[in-house]
Amino acid sequence: MYKAVVFTCSVSRKACCVLHCSLRKPVRSNRDFKATSQPAKGVPRNPLTSTEITMAQQPIKLHYFPLRGRAEVPRLVLHYAKKEFTDNRIAPADWGTLKPKTPFGSLPYLEVGNEAFGQSMAIASYVARESGLYGSNNIDALKIDQILQLREDLIIEEVKVWKEKDPAKNAEMTKNMNENVYPKILGNFEKLVKANQTKTGSKYAVGDKLTLADIILFEGTVTACQKDPSILDKYPAVKSVATLVAGLDGIKQYLANRAKADI
Numbered sequence: 547m548y549k550a551v552v553f554t555c556s557v558s559r560k561a562c563c564v565l566h567c568s569l570r571k572p573v574r575s576n577r578d579f580k581a582t583s584q585p586a587k588g589v590p591r592n593p594l595t596s597t598e599i600t601m602a603q604q605p606i607k608l609h610y611f612p613l614r615g616r617a618e619v620p621r622l623v624l625h626y627a628k629k630e631f632t633d634n635r636i637a638p639a640d641w642g643t644l645k646p647k648t649p650f651g652s653l654p655y656l657e658v659g660n661e662a663f664g665q666s667m668a669i670a671s672y673v674a675r676e677s678g679l680y681g682s683n684n685i686d687a688l689k690i691d692q693i694l695q696l697r698e699d700l701i702i703e704e705v706k707v708w709k710e711k712d713p714a715k716n717a718e719m720t721k722n723m724n725e726n727v728y729p730k731i732l733g734n735f736e737k738l739v740k741a742n743q744t745k746t747g748s749k750y751a752v753g754d755k756l757t758l759a760d761i762i763l764f765e766g767t768v769t770a771c772q773k774d775p776s777i778l779d780k781y782p783a784v785k786s787v788a789t790l791v792a793g794l795d796g797i798k799q800y801l802a803n804r805a806k807a808d809i
Contacts, residue, residue, distance in 0.1 A: 550605075555690060560676060563606050564600050566667070566807070567645055571695070575688065579780055584769050588698075588720070589690060600617070600676060601629065601658060601672075601676035601677075602629070602676070603674065604658045605630075605631075605632075605657075605658075606624070606630070606631035606632070606654070606656070606657070606658060607631065607632040607634060607657040608620055608621065608624070608632070608633055608634065608654060608656050608657075608669075609632070609644075609648075609653060609654055609655050609657070610635065610636040610653050611635065611638065611641075611655040612636075612805075612807070613766060613807045613808075613809055614702065614765065614769075614807045614809060615654075615701070615705075615807075615809055616653075616654055617653070617654040617666065617667035617669075618759075618765050618768075619666075619670045619697075619761055619762055619765050619766075620654070620666075620669050620670050620673045621633060621655070621766060621800070622761050622764070622797055622800070623670065623673045623677055623679060623758065624673055624677075624790075625796045625797055625799075625800040626677065626679075626761070626794055626795075626796040626797050627673075627676075627677035627679075627796070628796050629673075629677070633772075637660045638801055641653075646661070648664065649662050649663060649664035650665070650780060651666040652664060654666055654669060655669075656669045656673075666698075667694055667695070667698060669760075670694065670758065671691075671714055671758070673692075674758035675763075679756060679758045679761070680754075680757060680758060681752055681757050681758050682753055686752050686753045686757065689738070689742070689752045689753075689759065690752050690758050690759045690762075692738065693735070693738065693751060693752070693759040693762050694758065694759070694762055695762075696731055696734055696735065696767040697762050697765075699729070700766060701732060701766070701769075702724070702732045703723060703727045704769050704770075704781040704809055705809060706719060707719045707723060708808060708809045710741055711746070711797035712761070713781075724774075728770055728777065731775065732777070732778075732780070732781050732784060732789070733781070734764075735763060735781065735784045736781040736782075736784050737804060738751065739751045739784055740783040741787075743783060747758065749786065749787070749790060750787070750790075751763055751787050755793065756794075759786050760791050761786060761789065761791055761797075763784055763787045764790070764791035764792060765786045767784065767809055768789055769808070772806070772808070
């Protein structure tokens with residue numbers, strides 16, 4: 547019988563700059579990570595009115611299964627921002643009891659102070675905005691949202707394959723992923739990143755600075771890379787962004803201790 551376990555640790559400062567495609571290091575499972583409370587150096591905070599409560603002022607608790615799935619992008623953002631938070635990994639055996647207590651009967655959900663919020667894309671957007679990772683204007687935000695929602699299209703298909711236990715059906719679905727889904731969505735990612743890099747002369751996916759889009763491109767290609775470590779060779783602009791994100795302070799330390807998950 548599994549039990550949900552909540553615990554924290556400090557992010558390691560051991561240097562480990564590695565692209566996720568080659569991450570294979572087994573580590574301790576069922577861990578909760580706590581980053582330091584200092585904001586990332588050089589990360590601007592969006593202007594807020596005096597009546598708003600910022601993420602920095604409230605305890606943060608992120609709840610999800612012991613998977614990457616739909617909670618890994620917010621985790622990466624929080625580690626990059628060095629925001630102290632509790633990463634609660636919920637054992638599948640405990641999900642039935644917890645489910646009625648969640649905002650919408652689903653995971654992930656995020657507690658900010660005494661309030662709980664659901665929906666993975668909303669959570670990712672919130673922690674990114676609070677960390678200054680939503681671009682410089684509304685057009686940047688629109689471009690970030692495009693990539694966020696394209697990634698959701700991808701993970702929907704990846705989860706279908708992951709859940710399919712019949713070998714023959716799984717093989718057929720995997721073939722479709724390799725021949726149709728990955729070329730289409732990774733191709734769209736490549737087109738968007740290349741256009742931005744050409745327009746701005748930057749190394750980022752949106753605008754001329756790091757945004758949520760870059761972190762999404764990194765995490766959104768992990769599952770594909772675990773299955774085929776060379777897959778991003780066909781998408782060099784996406785690969786360059788993934789390499790960049792893997793080496794960011796806060797993220798690289800987290801990745802050095804991250805347990806491998808199929809999804």
